[in-house]
Amino acid sequence: MSVYTATKSAQAGDIDELGHVNNAVWVRWIEEIATAHWRTAADSAHVETYVWVITRHEIDYLKPLLEGQSVTGRTWAEQPKGARSVRLMEFVGTDETVHVRSRTTWAMINRTTGRLQRVTPDIVAPFLP
16 A cells, blocks of 8 residues: 655644644645645646545544644555545554544546546556555
């Protein structure tokens, strides 16, 4: 499996009234890391031709992250079905404790036509084992 990682650190603006990272920040981090993986691993022609949009999020918030703490986001993709691909992600602390797990369904759109585009083997190859 092709795993992509990125580190995120909780800043003052990420913290909610309960003193930990706000749920909306986790969603933003999920999108940022998935997009970075696409732009890093995909063929540049594919990045220019297609864009991914989120159609569904499932998120398990397991342990709060406090200001100043960091996590490593790890993401990988499952085998796509048609125009959709499920991307899994987990955020782990320095002690390997999982703070958040997510399962996000993405749909691939052709930038020119604005229509769903089937994910072909050449597009998904860099993201699978």
